[in-house]
Amino acid sequence: MRIAMFLDTTFPPDSRVENEAISLIQEGHEVFLFSLNYDKRPEQEEIRNIKVRRYPAGKLVYKFSALAYTLPVYHLLVYPKIVDFIKEVKPHALHVHDMVIARAVFWANRSGNLPVVLDLHENRPVIMKEYSHLKKFPGKYMINTKTWAKKQVELMQKADKVVLVTEEAMDEAISYGVFDTNKFVIVPNTLHVDVFCGYPIDKGILKRFENTFNIVYTGDTGLRRGTDTAIMALNILKEEIPNVKLILVGQNSEDVVLHKLVKSLKLEDYVTFEGWQDVTLFPSYIEAAEICICPLKRNLHHDTTFANKIFQYMAIGKPIVASDCPAQKHVLEQEECGLIHEAGNENDLAEKILTLYHDSALKKQLGKNGYKAIESRWNWDVTKKQLINLYETIV
Known part of the structure; x- marks a missing residue:
């Protein structure tokens, strides 16, 4: 045809x-x-x-x-x-x-x-x-x-x-x-799993973040994606995880708002803005993560679409903490590959991250479940x- x-x-x-x-x-x-x-x-x-x-x-x-x-x-x-x-x-x-x-x-x-x-x-x-x-x-x-x-x-x-x-x-x-x-x-x-997982791991990225507890976000960093929620959650997390690091891989014209928020909360040592990066480097950043996040804010668009990043996270075998937008919540709960927090609620986001921080076995199992789900279905x-x-x- x-x-x-x-x-x-x-x-x-x-x-x-x-x-x-x-x-x-x-x-x-x-x-x-x-x-x-x-x-x-x-x-x-x-x-x-x-x-x-x-x-x-x-x-x-x-x-x-x-x-x-x-x-x-x-x-x-x-x-x-x-x-x-x-x-x-x-x-x-x-x-x-x-x-x-x-x-x-x-x-x-x-x-x-x-x-x-x-x-x-x-x-x-x-x-x-x-x-x-x-x-x-x-x-x-x-x-x-x-x-x-x-x-x-x-x-x-x-x-x-x-x-x-x-x-x-x-x-x-x-x-x-x-x-x-x-x-x-x-x-x-x-994902085309073979393509995404076939990108070589940049050891320099792993080296830069080897001594911190890394929370990674990839993609558009606009405020509707919940990046400000993640930064505010970090203000809570730093009290219990002294070496915590939020790594934002992406950019948006609203980044100026995020930079001001980081400065106002005195979180300069805890947040890294990586800016726009080619997708070939995403596996390296995700590999450096302890936990990957997708804290989208609720709207009809986010409620009815998948953020590609959740499949990228799963493909590298990382546990996910994501907001309760129905489409992504359905995947995470069905595949048992992450925890769900209330969208826009930095306290709940921090609580879910702390749950995984204190339970390494759960963290590992969620990552393993996500990887298996990508292999069998979400590809x-x-x-x-x-x-x-x-x-x-x-x-």
Whole structure:
């Protein structure tokens, strides 16, 4: 089957898009990827057998993408590019990644001759509420997340199949009025274990942190991720764990707030900001950890998606302390690989970390359970099967 995929950004990188495309190619399908070109990359390129076609897109396209469901300008600009791509590829199915570009794809398929798979990597209207530019002028008044939410439901209803990342996301979609549960396919963002665990361990990182009790967090360090909760918990933990160290591996524009918090609590000796690091170094930082954390704050997005970091932690065999966002809570409790704390509650987070600090046997067992769960279930070789089955039945 010839599958036309659509992405509203430049490719690469996008690990989910790449994982899905490669898995379908390995099953004998051809995958052609429509991508927008913002940085003068080659118009056509083959990447791991994915046939990438990039269409030029300037600042106008980029700026109007934020207003995609406020004004139709963005979709009018990309529509002729999509029509050209479909004519060139002559696909048997259309696979749309996320909702930004979706309306233009449906326009190009007005006849409905081609089945459309809508692949929602996240609940975009919900996460948009957390964007800083939507909390101030002019974004606050120009971008209506309720309109985006309404359009997301309409797109799900139009699509032949909808790919979501968690069961919780499906339950949420059903509550919006998308009642045909047969159209939903769950494909979590799990790991290519051999790839992630194959990155060499940086002994220099292990050496730097060999004499401390390390609590590691990897990924976006924005406040909605609970990084401030972790810092405040450290203010409690240092009284009982003198050599405790919180290692934040990642960055966000809100890091200035975290630095001020550390300074105000006099925690400079207990918190290390590693900044952005390539994913190839994540296993090294996780290996240096005694405990890994995922203290996400509660919102509808966090409640219905998985943070990739929990699978990374599990793959290296580390115990996890995570907040009570339902999706990740379900995994940790089902696999018995971590402890759950109340989101935003630094006292409860500190208490759970202390539980593991005082019970090394439990700490070790949780890590071992997580590793076994990754080997048997939470890996891409298992979760890709739902996607493969979808394309065996869609046409």
